Amino acid sequence: MDSITTAASVVAAGLAVGLGAIGPGIGQGSAAQGAVEGIARQPEAEGKIRGTLLLSFAFMESLTIYGLVVALVLLFANPFAG
Amino acid sequence: MASETVGNCSSHDPLLDIDSSDSSSVIKSDEYLELQFRVFRLTFLLTFFSVGIAGFFWGIQASASLLVGALSGIFYFRLLARGVGKLGTSSKIVGKVQLLVPVILVLVSSRFPQLDLIPALLGFLLYKPALIIQFLSMP
Numbered sequence: 001m002d003s004i005t006t007a008a009s010v011v012a013a014g015l016a017v018g019l020g021a022i023g024p025g026i027g028q029g030s031a032a033q034g035a036v037e038g039i040a041r042q043p044e045a046e047g048k049i050r051g052t053l054l055l056s057f058a059f060m061e062s063l064t065i066y067g068l069v070v071a072l073v074l075l076f077a078n079p080f081a082g
Numbered sequence: 083m084a085s086e087t088v089g090n091c092s093s094h095d096p097l098l099d100i101d102s103s104d105s106s107s108v109i110k111s112d113e114y115l116e117l118q119f120r121v122f123r124l125t126f127l128l129t130f131f132s133v134g135i136a137g138f139f140w141g142i143q144a145s146a147s148l149l150v151g152a153l154s155g156i157f158y159f160r161l162l163a164r165g166v167g168k169l170g171t172s173s174k175i176v177g178k179v180q181l182l183v184p185v186i187l188v189l190v191s192s193r194f195p196q197l198d199l200i201p202a203l204l205g206f207l208l209y210k211p212a213l214i215i216q217f218l219s220m221p
Contacts, residue, residue: 028176036170047113054117054166055217057176058159062210065184069203072188077199 013071020067124212151205
């Protein structure tokens with residue numbers, strides 16, 4: 001792998017993780033805030049709120065995982081490496 | 083008179099009734115645990131079918147990679163569920179430890195020639211169809 005491909009892969013890996021984590025991070029923060037407020041206001045619905053929070057967290061965090069996987073593939077199993 | 087009023091309040095107010103709040107918290111955690119078990123059961127079922135189909139069509143290596151990926155996906159979901167379960171009680175944030183699972187999976191499948199990367203990643207994402215089915219079946 002030549003140096004330009006290596007440098008581009010490292011920069012792309014950093015961008016994939018960094019940019020990919022912004023949206024899910026904001027979304028998870030606001031979802032957790034809403035869930036904790038909801039549990040505090042309505043403790044009898046805690047099980048339902050936690051279940052819905054778990055499902056939405058799993059969906060949101062998969063976006064982070066996609067960026068992470070792209071970055072790891074670029075770093076450790078680069079398809080552009082000659 | 084005053085003590086009688088206090089006694090009446092404590093016996094009828096559900097917020098002050100320790101026994102009923104304990105039993106309701108058990109019901110709540112049971113509901114959450116039941117949701118987790120349903121998702122795990124669906125994921126294991128999907129894993130069983132996918133591993134069989136992959137072994138039949140693409141061979142034992144793809145099947146083993148899919149199985150390893152699916153098991154790590156289940157482990158990831160277990161860690162995420164534990165983090166969400168702790169939220170608001172013993173922790174103020176949901177931890178990010180579970181994100182180490184796909185990292186380790188990609189590293190292991192890129193280091194070991196016995197494992198393929200793509201089937202392992204597809205196996206890791208097998209918990210998502212189970213989640214979608216669970217989400218659609220929620221009342």
